[in-house]
Amino acid sequence: DAGITQSPRHKVTETGTPVTLRCHQTENHRYMYWYRQDPGHGLRLIHYSYGVKDTDKGEVSDGYSVSRSKTEDFLLTLESATSSQTSVYFCAISESVGGNEKLFFGSGTQLSVL
Amino acid sequence: KQEVTQIPAALSVPEGENLVLNCSFTDSAIYNLQWFRQDPGKGLTSLLLIQSSQREQTSGRLNASLDKSSGRSTLYIAASQPGDSATYLCAALYNFNKFYFGSGTKLNVKP
Numbered sequence: 001d002a003g004i005t006q007s008p009r010h011k012v013t014e015t016g017t018p019v020t021l022r023c024h025q026t027e028n029h030r031y032m033y034w035y036r037q038d039p040g041h042g043l044r045l046i047h048y049s050y051g052v053k054d055t056d057k058g059e060v061s062d063g064y065s066v067s068r069s070k071t072e073d074f075l076l077t078l079e080s081a082t083s084s085q086t087s088v089y090f091c092a093i094s095e096s097v098g099g100n101e102k103l104f105f106g107s108g109t110q111l112s113v114l
Numbered sequence: 115k116q117e118v119t120q121i122p123a124a125l126s127v128p129e130g131e132n133l134v135l136n137c138s139f140t141d142s143a144i145y146n147l148q149w150f151r152q153d154p155g156k157g158l159t160s161l162l163l164i165q166s167s168q169r170e171q172t173s174g175r176l177n178a179s180l181d182k183s184s185g186r187s188t189l190y191i192a193a194s195q196p197g198d199s200a201t202y203l204c205a206a207l208y209n210f211n212k213f214y215f216g217s218g219t220k221l222n223v224k225p
Contacts, residue, residue, distance in 0.1 A: 031211050042120075042203060042217035043158075050211065058212075090157060094211055100146050100165055103205060103213055105157040 003027045004106040006091050012112045019078040021109050023091030025071075031094040031101075032074040034058075034066065036087040037108075043090065049074055081113040116141045118206050120216035127194055128224050135189040135219045137204035145207040147180050147187045152201045152218070161202075162189070194223045 003026035013019050023032060031050055035043040035058075045058030047066040055066050063085060065077045078085055091106040117140045127133050137147070146165050150158040162171045162178040164187065171178045177190040191198055203218040 033213070035215075040123075040217060042118075043205075043215040045212065045214070048212070056210075092213075094213070097163075100163055101207055101211055102160060102163055103148060103150075103158075104160065107157045 004091060004093060004104060006089075006106040006109050008109060009107065010110045012114065013081050014114055015082060016080050019081050019111065019113075021076045021089055021091075021111070023074045023076070023106060025074075025093055027093075027095075028071055029093040029095055030071075032068065033092040033094070033103075034064075034074070034076045035090045035092065036060065036085075037090060038087050046076065046089075078111075078113075081111075083113050085111065086113045087111060116206065116208055116212075116214045118204060118214045118216040120202075120204060120219050122219060123217065124220040124222070126222040126224060129194060129196060131194050131223075132190070132192050133194055133221075135191070135202050135221070137187040137189070137216050139185050139187075139206045139214075141206075141208065142182045142185055143208065144182065145209075147178075148205045148207070148213075149176075149178050149187075149189050150203045150205065152203060154200075158203065191221075194221075196223050196225050199223050 005024045033048040034046040049055045049068045089109045094101045148163045149161045164180040175192040201218045201220045205213045205215045
């Protein structure tokens with residue numbers, strides 16, 4: 001699992017509340033990613049990070065913010081959760097393996113916004 | 115915009131059959147193409163990675179091919195088993211270390 005831990009694993013929240021998901025890695029990888037997975041859409045990139053305090057937007061970044069104050073932690077915040085943000089959220093890291101960047105995933109967070 | 119497509123969305127085959135899963139991408143400037151397996155309620159497990167300079171990669175009963183010029187990759191599964199039942203996703207790596215995913219093919223191998 002490349003030392004990736006996501007927390008919480010499950011979360012139920014109400015519309016309008018802020019929510020923060022955490023991704024923790026233990027192997028000092030530079031690149032970290034947040035994806036969401038919805039039926040029929042595969043995985044869509046929300047935000048990614050290429051170093052401490054270095055982040056950029058992905059395809060579906062509206063309504064989300066991220067922070068990376070330490071190499072090992074990448075936080076995803078839903079500023080004011082909406083029902084459309086009900087999804088499974090995956091954190092990933094990329095690791096250079098034999099000169100190739102390879103993705104490894106955490107176990108995911110199931111988020112339900114009621 | 116980079117788009118990755120997987121067709122069909124679902125596939126059901128009898129045990130023992132050889133099968134091919136398809137992945138197509140609109141921008142041929144990929145660095146590599148990675149195939150994943152996802153079991154229900156679980157994360158993604160990497161199966162095979164093909165560099166842009168390669169044509170094929172093999173692991174056991176799995177063989178992945180890549181044709182950049184036509185924007186296609188295929189995952190060939192030989193002698194399918196019920197344990198192969200899962201969703202298979204492909205991801206293309208582009209510039210700035212960004213990975214783009216297809217929506218997956220859900221495979222059911224019937225005993």
